[in-house]
Amino acid sequence: MTISSTLPGAVLRAMWVVALVALPSILLPDQSKDGAQIVALVAIFAAAFTLVEYSVASPSFIEFRSAPPFNRLRFVALFTTVLALSLIMRGNEAPSTLTQVLQLTGERIGESLDFAFSPVRLIMLMMPADTSPATLHMIRISAGLAYLVSLLSIAIFGLLLRFHHWPRRSGAFNVWVNMPMFDPTGGGDVVKRLHRDSQSNLILGFLLPFVFPAIGKLVSILVTPITVDDPQTLIWMVSAWAFLPASLLMRGIALSRVAQLIHRQRKREYARAAAEGLLPV
CATH class of the missing domain: 1.10.287 (Helix Hairpins)
Structure with missing residues (x-):
């Protein structure tokens, strides 16, 4: 290429x-x-x-470049989140039918997810005590809608794995091109390393929605209070809060899938070598 x-x-x-x-x-x-x-x-x-x-x-940083639609799905999820939150914020100044529908949808989802120790409740508790009720209301709406998009992106990726056999559907999987940051010769079994990295990403992706507000609260107490008076600040903060954990979870699932493919390939090659009498006795 x-x-x-x-x-x-x-x-x-x-x-x-x-x-x-x-x-x-x-x-x-x-x-x-x-x-x-x-x-x-x-x-x-x-x-x-x-x-x-x-x-x-061959890329230097971007993973799974030649294994669509992994990166496309993540980009669409982030783009959808930013677009939806931007339209919600625009509705405060220039309301329309679309902005009202998005605000109502986000409000319903945010209220359903706003319970004790939920990620939505924690991101609201991250805000300073003097934050206005209107700002907290917008945070709840934005967080609910962004969280829904992130969950849908993970579900869609799971369906791609189940029914479209990703990444095999896109052709032969080239580890050097699709995983430029991973060194297969770095020592240790490749499959075990991939499973370990997969588990790390899955754990971090699950914990990040809870850890992110805690870190923000510490920053507010020890450094400077976090303010989201600027709509763009609120949009990017909530988008990152929802997108990064989903991206890590998808990466963990993808690494596990690659490890499974390598393991199956090894078993097939071992069986073929055994059938041809190429294995040492």
Whole structure:
């Protein structure tokens, strides 16, 4: 696969990344000039990174690049979350039927998930005591909707594993290309290492929605109170709170799947060698 053959797809992905970064600034009115410049700088950096990673023969950081739709599903989940939260925030200044529907949906979901020790309750408790009820209400709505999107993305990925046999459906799985940060020659059995990394990601992904508010509360007490008066701050904070755990859980599931594929391949090769009398006696 040459750079010229992958360049159009890389450019298209970079454009989508720019759209994601700029989405809150486009939909929300009355943004400051300094904020717009920061958004433009982040968008340029993210686009350049995506362009390089998807245009070269072998990426340096992005995993599962040649095993769609893993990264596409994660991007769609993040894009959907940011879009939905941006529309909810836009509804405070320029209400429409769509924003009202999203606000009502998020309110229902947020209320159903707002119980003792739930992630939604914890992220609300992270806020300072003087946070206005209106801000807490928006946090509950945003957190409920973002959490729903993250759960749906995990469920869809599970269905892809079950019915579409990911990653085999996308062709031969190349460990060097799809897992650039993983060194198969780093020592120890590859399958055991993959299972260990998978379990670490699954545990961290499960705990992160609970650990994130605790860390935020410590920062508020020891450093400076966390404020979300700026709608964009609220959008990206809640999006990260919902997306990062889902992404880690999906990565853990994917690593476990790769470990299973390698283990099955080993068994087939061992059986073939035994049938051909190639194993030592």
